[in-house]
Amino acid sequence: MSGTAGGRLVRLAETGREPVRFLLDGVEQTALVGDTVLTAILTNAPALRQAEFGPERRAGFCLMGACQDCWIWQEQGPRLRACSTPLADGMRLLTRTREDWP
């Protein structure tokens, strides 16, 4: 069993869960109930965000809330730490900084 084309992660187990829909950069995507936001995004995309201090994209690092690499934006404003936030139905997630943010 593998992730969707373009995704970084590969699902090896627990694939019988119900689907959850969310928006990633405005495009509807699907993940599974119980996924973290990090899992949901990276089964659909290669990275979570743009680094602020370098040219590279970032895709998380420690997955235990210690490195703070996986903070991403939501369309409505508040940011969240992707590795420790459970995905919720209808989340509107961004892999880019909101353009109206000063």
Added chain:
Amino acid sequence: MTAPTEPRVVIVGAGPAGIRAAETLAAAGLCPTVIDEGARAGGQIYRRPPDGFTRPPATLYGSQAGKAVALHAAFDGLVAAGRIVQLPRHSVVALADGTLHAVGDGGSRRIGYDRLILATGATDRLAPLPGWQAPGVYSLGAMQIALKAQGVAMGRRIVLAGSGPLLTLLATQLLKAGAQIAAVLDTAGMRGQIAAFPDLAVRPSFALQGLAMRARLGRLYHAGIGLEGIEATETGVTAVRWTDAGGRSRRTACDAVGLGWHLKAETQLADLAGCRFDYDETWAQWLPRADLMGRAGEGVYLAGDGLRLLGADGAEVAGRLAAAACLSDLGLPGPDVAADLKRLGRLERFARGIARAFPWPADQVRALPDDTVLCRCEGITAGAVRETASYGGAEANRVKSLGRAGMGRCQGRYCQLAAADLIAATGGLAHAGEVGRLRAQAPVRPAPIRALLEEE
């Protein structure tokens, strides 16, 4: 709930140390509050997947499934019986003068305490590599959490590199789950591993399990290698460049890299609580000072990997000991600790053997090219740290103030040990302990301003 006259004991961390501490206090009639970042108790080592996941404990925890199930059941039973108070999904971000601040989704709350048991565990200990900021590079612990708690592999073709027990364990777990491993690259040489064997043999079943796992890896495993760097494109990792034990240059194509050199104690809260620290040569890091029971200051007790890197079994022992010390200091009867103190000695000998067999790669760090990103948070390079140390002085907090190494949002958790080696080398100092220890600063986790403004 605790009556107002009863001592208020707070435990931070619900891994094996925190769970056993809570259980010991509850057995003596106290009702401690246990604060943890996880949704369910277990810590990282015995982390439980969310509801609706179906793999049995034997699949998740292997030979340690019995211990995991026992810990989960003990904790959940105490919560259900109202004998302990659980505050899940909360980070303790600050503490002072008998009050701590815990931040969760619902905001921040202040919690007063008379006694504090810190069981904050550890993170992976990381050494930077050229290219390690690329998407697709993860800590070894991250890859294990992803497999255990989400059922995913972090790539389609994975290289694991570094050293320590987790390197071999994770490789076998990923293979068993169906992931593709391209290579397992251990910077520790065979000679050092064999030299440590007398210490490792004090826990023969663990030592033999390790050897059996190593044997299953077969030709994927390479000891005594040198890591040169990680190649990547915009979309992520493409290869790891390394030299084998014979000095030959090698390149292994992959789309994910797991890195880690054993563990680094998570000590920020102990620092804020006023604990003293000593540089430990064996574990090559600063560790808090405590007595054998875990007493580390007035009303402050430490247990688990945040105190000494003894692993999960050692954490259970240390959790019971810290709680026993707390009870004793309160003048309350506690359990007999003789057997646990004896266990602690054996576990410490084994753990020091592990630390010597799989050492921190100081030479690799000191040889990093100047353009290597040292701090992943802010992209500060090895060259910038060397330059700052040469004009600002070979002291860790000065280099942080002047050059920001350790000031990013992970607060130096993943760069400070490597930075210390670079600073020491620049200053002509023999070892990293001589450059001093980065002081912890509150908040020890990023907290939204909103959470602090809307405090209960």
